[in-house]
Amino acid sequence: MKKSKTVMIGTLSTGGNSPVRIKAMIKTPVQYLDKLINEALTLQKEGAEAIRIAVREEKDAKLARILKNHITIPLVADIHFHYKNALKSIEQGFDAIRLNPANITKRTEIKQVVKEAKNKGISMRIGVNSGGFKKKFKTSQDMAEQMVNLTADYIKFIEDQGFFDLMVSLKGSDVLTTIAANKLFARSYDYPLHLGVTATGPFLEGVTKSSVGLGCLLSQGIGGLIRVSLTADSFQEVRVAKYILSSLNLRSFGFELISCPTCSRCEVNLIDIVEVFKKRLTDRGFNKPLKIAIMGCVVNGPGEAYQADVGVAFGKKKAVIFQGDKIIKKSNENNVVDDLIREVERIWS
Ligand code: SF4
Structure with missing residues (x-):
């Protein structure tokens, strides 16, 4: 055109x-x-x-x-x-x-x-x-x-x-x-x-x-x-x-969240975790163009995390935070939002 x-x-x-x-x-x-x-x-x-x-x-x-x-x-x-x-x-x-x-x-x-x-x-x-x-x-x-x-x-x-x-x-x-x-x-x-x-x-x-x-x-x-x-x-x-x-990658307006739809493999309340994480990061004024993946299990979690700038894959109430193919933090359902925010801010700083 x-x-x-x-x-x-x-x-x-x-x-x-x-x-x-x-x-x-x-x-x-x-x-x-x-x-x-x-x-x-x-x-x-x-x-x-x-x-x-x-x-x-x-x-x-x-x-x-x-x-x-x-x-x-x-x-x-x-x-x-x-x-x-x-x-x-x-x-x-x-x-x-x-x-x-x-x-x-x-x-x-x-x-x-x-x-x-x-x-x-x-x-x-x-x-x-x-x-x-x-x-x-x-x-x-x-x-x-x-x-x-x-x-x-x-x-x-x-x-x-x-x-x-x-x-x-x-x-x-x-x-x-x-x-x-x-x-x-x-x-x-x-x-x-x-x-x-x-x-x-x-x-x-x-x-x-x-x-x-x-x-x-x-x-x-x-x-x-x-x-x-x-x-x-x-x-x-x-x-x-x-x-x-x-x-469509035509504009960038801050961080992008990639999160899975969940299925019966998911053993955490991913919907709440994603909403709370998004709100808390937005409230902190974080608007850098990072790709952040939050995935319900290890089937696609590590792969999406690898393609994003930082990502989480959940297991049984546990969470692993990845940067690329490296595990940078082990966390759990209760602490993962705090831990992920800390890692996101550290990676960008
Ligand atoms: S990442 Fe895991 S929990 Fe999420 S939809 Fe895929 S298989 Fe299900």
Whole structure:
């Protein structure tokens, strides 16, 4: 897949040689300003690199100035139906605008938004969702083609105004539609793609659909930015995005845990041990890129430990900590978390 061009969202580069970026979206309604600011701060702390906010009325656009007193990452205004909200958002200092071609359709209105974005030197995202179509399609491919066709017409009109700082998103609530639409688009355009599967459902379903959809595209070199959508807290979306990118070795966000699913060979409470270890190491602020294996028995334990930077294999209530093929510590079920943390910190220091 050929490389996309670079497009800026404020100070954040996307596409080209940039790492795949993580975007989050605010969920707090604008009338709860303190809560909204806290959500933005949490998202930035979790690792979001840009934040999108729904601008539903012109007065919401002032959030750009308010939030810029609290966070440093770029802000994107999400605009539907009313082009004047886009004009106000540009005036108030948003770093980019998202327009939906399914509901901002008048050429004169699009033209005005493009003109102001160009004057301010900000980028725009053309964002199409499957929910924007009020008809049923026979196949995922049919829907994907419609999404790309709508986007292509919109892009052509915007390019005719001499505007090229564009990102594009093509999100289906169906994984196959999302994959097909983005692959189709990437074949003909070099604008960076903002990837997401939309309306994915509750946490587990959403994590699964997002991981399959985004993972498939990212593994083929498609995608400059991702936004995970879950019917869950927004910080969880950022965490999942980080796990997706690190699982494909596209980004690194600290230590990686390898642990077995357990089976009837396992004679310790591995699920608790792994959770406690992860929490304690995270609480200590350890964020170095070490691979740490925690395995339930000697069948695969020593092998995984060997391939990781440090690892544990359990036996009968006993544990052996390995670094490479060397046993560096003998421990037991009760002390293993403390011992492993000590060894991890020693190896990294
Ligand atoms: S490492 Fe051992 S306990 Fe864990 S799943 Fe494999 S065989 Fe079972």
